[in-house]
Amino acid sequence: MNVEQKLSTNKFVVDEGHPHIVIHQEKMDAATVKALTVVCPAGLYTLDDKGRIIFEVAGCLECGTCRVACAHMPGAMEWNHPRPSFGVQYRCG
Numbered sequence: 001m002n003v004e005q006k007l008s009t010n011k012f013v014v015d016e017g018h019p020h021i022v023i024h025q026e027k028m029d030a031a032t033v034k035a036l037t038v039v040c041p042a043g044l045y046t047l048d049d050k051g052r053i054i055f056e057v058a059g060c061l062e063c064g065t066c067r068v069a070c071a072h073m074p075g076a077m078e079w080n081h082p083r084p085s086f087g088v089q090y091r092c093g
Contacts, residue, residue: 006092007042012058015086019057021066022078028053032076035069062088 025033033053036045041063044056062081070077081087 001092007061009091010061011089011091012060013086013089014058015083018083018086019055020062020080020082020087021055021057021060023053023055024076024078025053027076028070028073032070032073036066039065039069041065060088 023036033047033051036053036055037047042059042061044059045066046054046056048054064079067077067079070079
């Protein structure tokens with residue numbers, strides 16, 4: 001089983017209305033915005049037609065890579081663990 005197949009077995013329970021990651025793009029520089037679109041292993045950060053960052057919470061692996069990418073920009077991101085019974089449930093390691 002390859003990585004993509006293993007990841008496809010995961011279950012994601014989205015906490016509608018309570019995302020565990022909140023982006024404050026106005027507090028980010030352009031390099032950080034670009035980095036988010038590249039570093040997320042799940043590819044959940046994209047840019048809209050106006051160059052604003054969009055984050056799709058469904059599919060988040062909760063790895064913290066985005067948190068590290070924004071660590072030098074205080075206040076640019078709120079990153080919390082999902083509330084109990086929400087988030088990713090790994091099925092294959």
